Amino acid sequence: AQSVTQLGSHVSVSEGALVLLRCNYSSSVPPYLFWYVQYPNQGLQLLLKYTSAATLVKGINGFEAEFKKSETSFHLTKPSAHMSDAAEYFCAVTPNNQGGKLIFGQGTELSVKP
Amino acid sequence: EPEVTQTPSHQVTQMGQEVILRCVPISNHLYFYWYRQILGQKVEFLVSFYNNEISEKSEIFDDQFSVERPDGSNFTLKIRSTKLEDSAMYFCASSLNSGTGDEQFFGPGTRLTVL
Numbered sequence: 205a206q207s208v209t210q211l212g213s214h215v216s217v218s219e220g221a222l223v224l225l226r227c228n229y230s231s232s233v234p235p236y237l238f239w240y241v242q243y244p245n246q247g248l249q250l251l252l253k254y255t256s257a258a259t260l261v262k263g264i265n266g267f268e269a270e271f272k273k274s275e276t277s278f279h280l281t282k283p284s285a286h287m288s289d290a291a292e293y294f295c296a297v298t299p300n301n302q303g304g305k306l307i308f309g310q311g312t313e314l315s316v317k318p
Numbered sequence: 319e320p321e322v323t324q325t326p327s328h329q330v331t332q333m334g335q336e337v338i339l340r341c342v343p344i345s346n347h348l349y350f351y352w353y354r355q356i357l358g359q360k361v362e363f364l365v366s367f368y369n370n371e372i373s374e375k376s377e378i379f380d381d382q383f384s385v386e387r388p389d390g391s392n393f394t395l396k397i398r399s400t401k402l403e404d405s406a407m408y409f410c411a412s413s414l415n416s417g418t419g420d421e422q423f424f425g426p427g428t429r430l431t432v433l
Contacts, residue, residue, distance in 0.1 A: 236419035238421075240424075245426070246426055247322070247409060247424035247425050247426040247427055248361070248409065248411075248424040249424070250421045250422075250423075253419060253421065255419035256419075294360075294361060296361075298419060304349055304351070304366060304413060304415075304416030304420065304422065305351070305363040305366055305374055305376075306351075306353070306361075306363060306411075306422060307363065308353075308360050308361040308362070309360060310359070310360040311360060311361075
């Protein structure tokens, strides 16, 4: 069965520092991959998605992620953290040809220190 | 900008009671989903719905759960006899297409507390 692993349930960075949130998936066939963000008391919002086009995907708010098939990874990065980036981040996959359900990782809470 | 809405934002119920969680998906979307997140755990898929029938459901979605699109705009999740372990945040989502990497748009969630 498909699974998603996010390394680190909590990541803390200083404002202006690099943000790196890790995501690995298990699949013999590259799935569709997503990063969602959840701000307090809000629903999940799509940051970016990989659907077998370019391996480097740019999303909203300056985030990007690189699909690496050899490492089965889809890590999320942002060069310079902003206080407003503090939120919960979820990596998710939709297995190919298995309908649209999303399989989520356990989430990573990002804290940004001034 | 169109958005998915959910009501109520918080529902408190007694164990054994029936609850109905309501969602209004984005109007031109065709695929609808329910997910739940137990406190401290990952978001889990419950069910997907298309063309007025369930297209896929998880092991969690047992006979106590049902979904309905009663009037072409609302999408409801019913839990017939709630258990303590049903306490969770329930998210509704909708998408235009399914299985093609389409974005799912999520509502803000309903927090269900079963006492």
